[in-house]
Amino acid sequence: MRVGRLTVSDRASAGLYEDRSGPEIERIVRQSLQLTCEFLTAVVPDDVDRIRTRIQTWADQDGCDLILTTGGTGITPRDVTPEATRPLLEKELPGFGEAMRLHSLPRVPTAILSRATAGIRGRCLIINLPGKPSAIAECLDILRMAILEALAHLRGLDPHDTRPAT
Numbered sequence: 001m002r003v004g005r006l007t008v009s010d011r012a013s014a015g016l017y018e019d020r021s022g023p024e025i026e027r028i029v030r031q032s033l034q035l036t037c038e039f040l041t042a043v044v045p046d047d048v049d050r051i052r053t054r055i056q057t058w059a060d061q062d063g064c065d066l067i068l069t070t071g072g073t074g075i076t077p078r079d080v081t082p083e084a085t086r087p088l089l090e091k092e093l094p095g096f097g098e099a100m101r102l103h104s105l106p107r108v109p110t111a112i113l114s115r116a117t118a119g120i121r122g123r124c125l126i127i128n129l130p131g132k133p134s135a136i137a138e139c140l141d142i143l144r145m146a147i148l149e150a151l152a153h154l155r156g157l158d159p160h161d162t163r164p165a166t
């Protein structure tokens, strides 16, 4: 299983603070999703072309099964991750963003400020996550079963096969 994790942050990419969200994605994927996987990693500024090129390369050329982005899903002019992601999707999966926002809402009333989306490109599942490190676990927790089911479908495996994805 090959997973791309992309941190989208002007400040982290400029070295103004250490990216903690990217490593948090890796921790959660390994522990919570229990996926044995190889990670491709990158930190880019909030730039549509940089985000889109990275996602497209990982999905089309590098054989990623799953791409998780973090950051840039908000409402400021520099928050462009959904705009960069959506045109790449062959099938959008709006339920992923809806689930993240609804699940987070009771504890984080500002969760609905995230415009995160998700979808399929080829055999790759692409999901936007909010940028805050604390948001990673909150959001991936509610998406866990849907991610595993989607990965099984995309890899042509019997989605009801309980064997862990290799």
Ligand SMILES: Nc1ncnc2c1ncn2[C@@H]1O[C@H](COP(=O)(O)OP(=O)(O)OP(=O)(O)O)[C@@H](O)[C@H]1O
Residues within 6 Å of the ligand: 007, 008, 009, 010, 011, 012, 017, 018, 019, 020, 021, 022, 046, 070, 071, 072, 074, 078, 131, 132, 133
């Ligand atoms: N990748 C990250 N690593 C560490 N802290 C982060 C990260 N992303 C966000 N944060 C924290 O959450 C706060 C709010 O995140 P915010 O959405 O403003 O950042 P961002 O838009 O993702 O990054 P930037 O503003 O640099 O483009 C940040 O001020 C920072 O403290």
Ligand SMILES: Nc1nc2c(c(=O)[nH]1)N[C@H]1C(S)=C(S)[C@@H](COP(=O)(O)O)O[C@H]1N2
Residues within 6 Å of the ligand: 070, 071, 072, 073, 074, 075, 079, 104, 108, 110, 111, 112, 113, 114, 115, 129, 130, 131, 132, 134, 135, 136, 138, 139
């Ligand atoms: N679970 C969770 N969702 C969250 C948050 C959070 O802290 N936890 N932050 C909210 C806030 S304050 C914003 S501005 C939006 C967008 O954040 P981003 O621009 O870093 O993607 O995510 C929202 N969703």
